[in-house]
Amino acid sequence: MGIGWSKLGNVEQYASKEDIRKSLRTLYRSKYSQKNCALALWQFLHELKPGDVIFAKRGLNEILGRGVVEGSYEFDKNDDSYPNIRRVRWTHNGEWYSECLLATKPLTDITAYPDLVAHLNSFFEDEGSDLEEDAGQIEYPAYTPEDFLSEVYMDAERYRTLVNVLRAKKNIILQGAPGVGKTFAAKRLAYSMMGAKDAERVMMVQFHQSYSYEDFIEGFRPNAQGFDLEKGAFYSFCKKAQDDSDNDYFFIIDEINRGNLSKIFGELFMLIENDKRGSRNTLQLLYSHELFYVPSNVYLIGMMNTADRSLAMLDYALRRRFAFFNLLPAFDTESFAAYQKGLASKKFDRLVACIVKLNEAIASDESLGNGFCIGHSYFCRISSDDVIDGKLSEIIDYELVPMLCEYWFDEPSKVDEWADKLRRSIQ
Known part of the structure; x- marks a missing residue:
């Protein structure tokens, strides 16, 4: 099963539903709150568990299938439409008409609605009696x-x-x-x-x-x-x-x-x-x-x-x-260097070099120190296309500069100095 919003990248990088919601509004330039979409993505990643039974729907009245979740969250960077994936064993597929109206959200937890669950399960009673028994036999992907x-x-x-x-x-x-x-x-x-x-x-x-x-x-x-x-x-x-x-x-x-x-x-x-x-x-x-x-x-x-x-x-x-x-920020690790080399972007290289110098300034500041340095995850999972289409500029203007304003709230000239350096590094 897959879910969209590919511009977000890997959803695991977001610490909260609020972080997802803010990014959705920014990346998709939406005038709406995006609260339901953020909830759907959060549940898709954190609340769906192997063994959960899911129903696929179309519109408000049509069920297309039922399956059992078998895998944890995966991100397919090569899929531009539905890159957020959970492995599912589909036990049924077809078309069933539901007299009960179904939710419009992309993903809805219906556990708290036993009447609706019973109604949907009634479509599959003849074939699904061994579903729960089979669902327990899950082989999880190895991770070394x-x-x-x-x-x-x-x-x-x-x-x-x-x-x-x-x-x-x-x-x-x-x-x-x-x-x-x-x-x-x-x-x-x-x-x-x-x-x-x-x-x-x-x-x-x-x-x-x-x-x-x-x-x-x-x-x-x-x-x-x-x-x-x-x-x-x-x-x-x-x-x-x-x-x-x-x-x-x-x-x-x-x-x-x-x-x-x-x-x-x-x-x-x-x-x-x-x-x-x-x-x-x-x-x-x-x-x-x-x-x-x-x-x-x-x-x-x-x-x-x-x-x-x-x-x-x-x-x-x-x-x-x-x-x-x-x-610690991992800009000096071999693995980050390999990732940076793979992007083959001088603009990205200049920005990383500027961040390293900025971290030196933050670490040497008596009111801040190493605990306030800027981490590498702001620049992870960036593609060559992101470098071209303004992703780096968004990171600087909407994530890094506001943070520097908090760090040096009583030294606005220092904020302006480093904001200018960051912006010039990607020009």
């Missing part, structure tokens, strides 16, 4: 350390160090400046350590000021009759890992320093330590009073933007339970 190194601009020695540290500590925070590819690297690190692109064993959440223990572990939620005790994301993930102790599981936390960490982790501060894992170390949960432990096959990967001035330092109790790994 070599695959990681081919996609993430990091040398082999640093990758081995990263893996060894995570294996030993169980918990790690990837920290770095904007655009160094923290989110991009985190999922691929998990895949490379698992040896397969098994999205079922990887979960990502994003912390924010309102994220709580009730979201993370468990808490009471209101319903029509009163309150239900509902389990949170990390609790459910740990239970899933307990039932599959032969395989590794990876829980990824984006923007880990944006949440109130003592409030979110609660009594789990102790249980996430590498030497406190397993059923021999249990604690009673706050609401259910259940004895709970964190399995030894669960790894935590946090991500932290070192350039966000609005955030306080991490809680020391959490800091000593995590290892910290700096992701």
Whole structure:
């Protein structure tokens, strides 16, 4: 199955639905909010899982087929129409008329509408009785350390160090400046350590000021009759890992320093330590009073933007339970040099050289430092056509210069100086 919006490039480069929405509006010069399109792309990448049943539709009343998702997200850079792909085993194809009106959105989760699901499944009752049984037999694409190194601009020695540290500590925070590819690297690190692109064993959440223990572990939620005790994301993930102790599981936390960490982790501060894992170390949960432990096959990967001035330092109790790994701009790596050489663009070469000098200026600034340098991901997945049709100019004007305005808000002359240098480098 495929979904469009090819101008966005690989959707995995976007950290949030809001980033996708803004890019859609810019790239397609749209006067509309693009909220639904951004949601569809986000769900296509993050929420669809192998084993999910999908229905293909046309218009508001016609079903064209049913299938089972078998693969994780892929980006086909050679497809200009539908480059965003999920591998699907199509169990049925044809034409079926639905009396129920179907959503107009390109992708809609209908799990919460059991009557509609039952209506659609009724078209396939004669043939689909073994669908769920077959859906569980999924072969995930292999993913090796070599695959990681081919996609993430990091040398082999640093990758081995990263893996060894995570294996030993169980918990790690990837920290770095904007655009160094923290989110991009985190999922691929998990895949490379698992040896397969098994999205079922990887979960990502994003912390924010309102994220709580009730979201993370468990808490009471209101319903029509009163309150239900509902389990949170990390609790459910740990239970899933307990039932599959032969395989590794990876829980990824984006923007880990944006949440109130003592409030979110609660009594789990102790249980996430590498030497406190397993059923021999249990604690009673706050609401259910259940004895709970964190399995030894669960790894935590946090991500932290070192350039966000609005955030306080991490809680020391959490800091000593995590290892910290700096992701740096990769302009000097062999893999980025090979990518740059493949573009064969003097304009791109001049811009990269200018960014390297800009990073030197940022690093030497006493009020900034290395944590504010500009990362390489702003310039990844650019084609020769992008260099010609103004993509570089858009990156400079709408992404880099606004960032420099924040960095040097009290030195506008310095912003103007570097904005001029960046723009002249691509002329």
